[in-house]
Amino acid sequence: MTDLRQTIEMPTTKTPVVVFGAGSIVTDAHLPAYRDLNVPVAGIFDPDLDKAQKVASDWGTSAFDTLEQAASQKDVVFDLAVPPAAIVELLEALPEGAIAVIQKPLGSDLDEASRIISVLRRKNIKAAVNFQLRFAPMSLALKDAIGKGLLGDVVDFDAWLALDTPWHLWAFLADLPRVEILLHSIHYLDFVRDLMGNPNGVHARSIGHPSSTVSNTRSSIMLDYGQSVRCNLSVNHNHGFGRKFQACEFRICGTKGAAYMKLGVNLDYPKGEPDELWLNTDGQWRQIDLVGNWFIEAFHGRFAQVQRFAAGLDDALDGSAEDAWHTMALVEAAYESSARPMHPIKEAPDA
Structure with a gap:
């Protein structure tokens, strides 16, 4: 490794x-x-x-x-x-x-x-x-590890973000109808596509937060890769309760091993923290020495x-x-899914 x-x-x-x-x-x-x-x-x-x-x-x-x-x-x-x-x-x-x-x-x-x-x-x-x-050192290393078969077949991808993003740094966002997925999580969707190809479909919900004037700052996105792969993104930019339990990380699991990625730039933004990549291919977690971070080495x-x-x-x-068009198509499908009502839960029968 x-x-x-x-x-x-x-x-x-x-x-x-x-x-x-x-x-x-x-x-x-x-x-x-x-x-x-x-x-x-x-x-x-x-x-x-x-x-x-x-x-x-x-x-x-x-x-x-x-x-x-x-x-x-x-x-x-x-x-x-x-x-x-x-x-x-x-x-x-x-x-x-x-x-x-x-x-x-x-x-x-x-x-x-x-x-x-x-x-x-x-x-x-x-x-x-x-x-x-997709060009960050940790991303290139993970893709290489997957390409070499170190993780086996990828069967799980989890993105978990609980951040306190300073939206006030970008005043132009205040009036935009699409923010979170189009301008932020689009990076993660593109990265997933780079690793696993185009999904069959998407189910998503993107909403705002009572503390923010930005139209949408929280998203839940599930990508359909068939019966053998589970792919979920949970994104919350309004976790403003201190650094201790904030997170910006991916967990990628395969049939032979697993990987953990920490995307440090989003933690304490814009100062950020170092990225991390950990691999487990034999029952032991080992941290990969990285040559740089997402910003600006990517x-x-x-x-x-x-x-x-x-x-x-x-x-x-x-x-x-031409490839990026498919990332945009995925983003569009996510917003279309978010705009549709979810399947209602049946009410209890009358007594």
Whole structure:
């Protein structure tokens, strides 16, 4: 278990990136990851030119004055770190045959995701989506362990989250009808799909909390993988009773062994705690030494795989937009399930 894969190897030749967007995800994760990987940033564009210029100055690159100027760059990877509503417009501005990374989610709903796919196909743009949890060191190691048969056949997947998420950090969420599944648990659904493929169906309920103005912050999601696999996600972002019994963890059980994952970034967010991966393949639990955490090492993996594709080392994009559409379809099905009434319990007969 000491040689489990945890990273994506970078190519020798690195393709410069043009970044669209100058928000916190860019300054907190994208630009630090490119710096760590020694990927040159050709420039940044944001409709807020002052903001773009400040970020560019802070990170030693330049800011583009116009969208057209940024989109006309040649031999680059375009990083679309923008809200879902801006994706289609930016894709239309990119050159035919471009390579791009699109910030998750792939649109605000499945219809938007389908429109994005239509543009990508028409313009032959090869795009990956930044569902980066699947590239976290612990995620890559677990997938490698499963691929090597160390756990046998996976038969149980449990996600248990009891958090006190500081929703006030994202003021724009207050008016959104879809929050928890679309913007948070979507990572977990994508990760489950990466491990076990597409489920047959989903049963879900996503609701708010009396203490929060955010529309939905608690979800229960059950995925149907047939008669041999049980998959449940229990997500509560309003467990505000101190750290002691808070949790953000996965338990994955197979016919030969089991795994435990702790997703530390969500505990004491945004400071976070270290991730953990434990494997039990012989009756004993052993902790795997990790080379990093979900934030920001998962961005290393995501961007490194795009760089490998751009360099011609990988034939396909892992976590492509075409694949991400299925994650969006799962999210849509979860919301449709949540909107339907549950089966009523029969009332007692009259005396």
